[in-house]
Amino acid sequence: FLGGDDPAQRLVFAKHLLSASVMAAPGAVVISKILVPQTESVDKTVKIPKERIGNNVLDAISNGATEGLKLAANVAAMLLVFVAFIAMANFILNDLIGHYLGINDWIAAQTSGRYKGLTLQFILGYSLAPLMWLIGVNIHDITLVGSLLGEKVIMTEFVGYISLANYKAAGLFFEYKSIIISTYLLCGFANFASIGIQIGGIGSLAPNQKSQLAAFGFRSLIAGTLSALFSSTIIGMITL
Known part of the structure; x- marks a missing residue:
């Protein structure tokens, strides 16, 4: 939807998203190795209990469907909770504090x-603006791009892309x-909801x-x- 109704623009942004x-x-692999250096050999042994696999094809399908449903429900719940949290925070900041103090x-x-x-978008936009300037964003757009990164981290990349399109x-x-x-900048799952999904979803598996x-x-x-x-810095260096 970033390309709007123009098929050519849709193709351009599809290529960017793929890249x-x-x-x-x-x-992510490089950064993770820097943050958590590998000092021990990796145990590549995989042991799956027979009851998790199933006794036959139908049992395996049933187990897989059940585990998949748990994971999907966890993802949906995490997204719902964090989006609701942002809405509540913005209500307090904008409709209460900002309105009655005349800040809006x-x-x-x-x-x-x-x-x-x-709003949280305003606060994050100006908080992350210096970082956006460092990666090559035009000084007139640093607060907008900063707010997009803030939305992605606090909520999800989907919300960030919707705001970007708007x-x-x-x-x-x-x-x-x-x-x-x-x-x-918005391409990735680095957000607080993903942490919950990892712990709750993968943890259940x-x-x-x-x-x-x-x-x-x-x-x-x-x-x-x-x-x-x-990635954003690299693409900013080669984009005119």
Whole structure:
């Protein structure tokens, strides 16, 4: 949907998304090796209890469907909870604090209408703006791109891409290059919801590894975010 109704633009952004996906995988591996250096040999032994496999084909299908349903329900629940959390936080910031203290009108005036009031997007946009400038985003777009990264980390990349499409359609970006960088920046699963999905979803499939997943959850978020930042920086250097 980033390309709108133009088939040519849809193809362009599809290629960018494919490139971002290919670049993200090795980047995440490199960053993870830096954050958690491998000091021991990897145990490649795989042991699956027979009861998890099933006694026959029908039993295996039944077990697989049950495990898949658990994982899907966990993913849906995590997305719902985190999106609801953001909505609640924005209600408190915008409709209560910003409205009654008169901050919303000041923010709208200072940002020329880019932000309608005191929201998490506004706070994250300006907090992450210096980082966006470092990766090559135009200075006029650093707060917008910063808010997109904030949305991705707090919520999911899906919400970030929806906001990116809305900003693009509204013509809020000063430079087209910022849209391309944002496309690469949002590509990945580095968000708080993914940590919950890892612990709850994968943990239900491998209960004995749940503590390990919880221990590395936040570091995986950092690794994924750094990988996206590196990809965005590289594409920003070669995009005119």
